[in-house]
Every structure is written in structure tokens, then in C-alpha cells.
Amino acid sequence: EVVMTQSPATLSVSPGERATLSCRASQSVSSNLAWYQQKPGQAPRLLIYYATTRASGTPARFSGSRSGTEFTLTISSLQSEDFAVYYCQQYNNWPPLTFGGGTKVEIK
Amino acid sequence: EVQLVQSGPEVKKPGESVKISCKGSGYTFSNYWIGWVRQMPGKGLEWMGIIYPGDSDTRYSPAFQGQVTISADRSISTAYLQWSSLKASDTAIYYCARHESEGDWIDYWGQGTLVTVSS
Numbered sequence: 001e002v003v004m005t006q007s008p009a010t011l012s013v014s015p016g017e018r019a020t021l022s023c024r025a026s027q028s029v030s031s032n033l034a035w036y037q038q039k040p041g042q043a044p045r046l047l048i049y050y051a052t053t054r055a056s057g058t059p060a061r062f063s064g065s066r067s068g069t070e071f072t073l074t075i076s077s078l079q080s081e082d083f084a085v086y087y088c089q090q091y092n093n094w095p096p097l098t099f100g101g102g103t104k105v106e107i108k
Numbered sequence: 109e110v111q112l113v114q115s116g117p118e119v120k121k122p123g124e125s126v127k128i129s130c131k132g133s134g135y136t137f138s139n140y141w142i143g144w145v146r147q148m149p150g151k152g153l154e155w156m157g158i159i160y161p162g163d164s165d166t167r168y169s170p171a172f173q174g175q176v177t178i179s180a181d182r183s184i185s186t187a188y189l190q191w192s193s194l195k196a197s198d199t200a201i202y203y204c205a206r207h208e209s210e211g212d213w214i215d216y217w218g219q220g221t222l223v224t225v226s227s
Contacts, residue, residue, distance in 0.1 A: 001170075032212075034213035034214070036153075036214070038153075043203055043217035043218065043219055043220055044153065044203070044214075044217055045217070046213060046214060046215055046216075049208070049212075049213040055215070087152065087153055089153075089155075089213065089214075091211055091212050091213055094167075094211050095155075095157070095158075095167050095168060095169050095170070095211075096155050096169035096170065096171065097143075097155040097169075097211065098155065099152060099153040099154065099155065100152075101152050102152045102153075
């Protein structure tokens with residue numbers, strides 16, 4: 001099973017600042033990685049797939065990148081609606097598809 | 109518009125059975141894999157398994173194999189997740205989710221069904 005490790009667990013950021021979230025895979029997952037956003041009381045929402053491709057409706061301030069087994073989600077200028085929990089998920093080696101433990105982005 | 113609408117909350121006792129549902133609309137239900145994801149209280153997301161409604165091909169996460177049953181009825185565009193004997197540790201929100209294709213990312217999610225198991 002591929003283990004996905006997200007860091008940090010919590011990120012405190014001021015509105016308008018840049019946020020950088022990390023996700024590391026225990027083995028190669030190629031670029032088969034997605035990012036999801038989950039707000040309290042809501043279902044998750046797809047943000048990015050294939051590590052760098054924004055899903056329909058994802059604002060341009062969200063971007064994804066990959067370096068080997070390290071993946072990064074960057075939010076260039078945090079808006080109030082971006083404070084949420086973010087999960088990465090690999091879909092290269094399955095079953096099972098595996099999620100990271102999540103990063104909570106909170107207001108500083 | 110693609111929608112996945114799940115059945116309502118369930119409150120059960122340990123040892124009881126339950127079957128929750130997920131109805132798809134706005135797309136050809138038979139042609140997309142439907143998965144189930146667990147979220148225990150205050151915790152992260154866990155992928156449970158997946159079914160292709162077109163032929164009922166089903167795959168399970170090893171962690172959930174034998175613990176739950178995933179099924180689908182393509183004639184009514186509905187997928188199901190069922191337990192034969194619930195435990196308190198099954199208390200969680202369960203999401204159904206459409207996979208873009210076999211084993212790929214999830215592009216649409218249901219609203220979630222809370223299953224509470226308590227004596």
C-alpha cells in the first residue's frame with residue numbers, strides 16, 4: 001500500500017498570503033495524484049488531478065507541482081473561502097487508492 | 109448536472125445490519141466507477157472500494173474486504189454500501205464518489221451519509 005504523508009498538519013496563514021502544502025508518497029506514483037478541498041460539514045471537492053491539472057472551476061490561484069515523490073499544492077493568495085482541510089490522494093497503485101492525512105489551513 | 113444523492117442518516121445498534129444508497133443523475137450511471145469513502149469523526153478520508161455499475165465489477169481496499177459489501181443496480185442508477193453486523197467503530201460519514209475512470213481521481217462526491225452505531 002502506498003502511504004501518503006502530508007505536512008504540515010496545520011498551516012496558519014493570513015489572508016492574501018501564500019500557502020504551500022506538501023504531500024510525499026512512500027513510492028513512485030508517477031503524476032497520478034489529486035488534491036481535494038474539504039470545508040466543515042461539506043463533502044470534499046476536487047481541485048487538481050494529474051498533479052498539476054486544475055479541475056473545472058478551480059481558481060487559478062491554486063497550482064500543483066511534482067518533484068519525484070514530493071508533491072506541492074500552492075495557493076498564491078489566500079482568500080477567506082480557502083480556509084479548509086486539503087487532502088492529497090494517489091491513484092497510481094491500487095487497490096487501495098490512498099489519501100494523505102490532510103492539512104488544515106487556518107486563519108492566522 | 110452530475111449529482112450523487114445519498115440516503116439519510118442511520119442510527120443502529122451493534123450487530124444490526126444497514127444498507128445505504130447513492131443515486132446518480134445527470135450522466136450515464138453505468139459508464140462510471142462509483143467508490144465509497146469513509147470519514148470517521150474528526151478524521152481523514154479512507155477509500156473503501158469501487159464498483160462499475162455496467163457489469164458490477166467490484167474491488168475492495170484490503171482494510172474493508174469482508175467487512176462491507178458494495179453493490180449497484182444500474183436500472184435505477186443506484187449504488188449501495190451495506191453491513192451485515194455493525195460495530196461501534198463503524199460510526200462515520202460515508203461518501204459515495206464518482207471516479208473519472210477505473211481507479212482514477214474522484215470528480216464528483218455525494219453529500220455523505222452519517223451512520224451512527226451505539227447501544
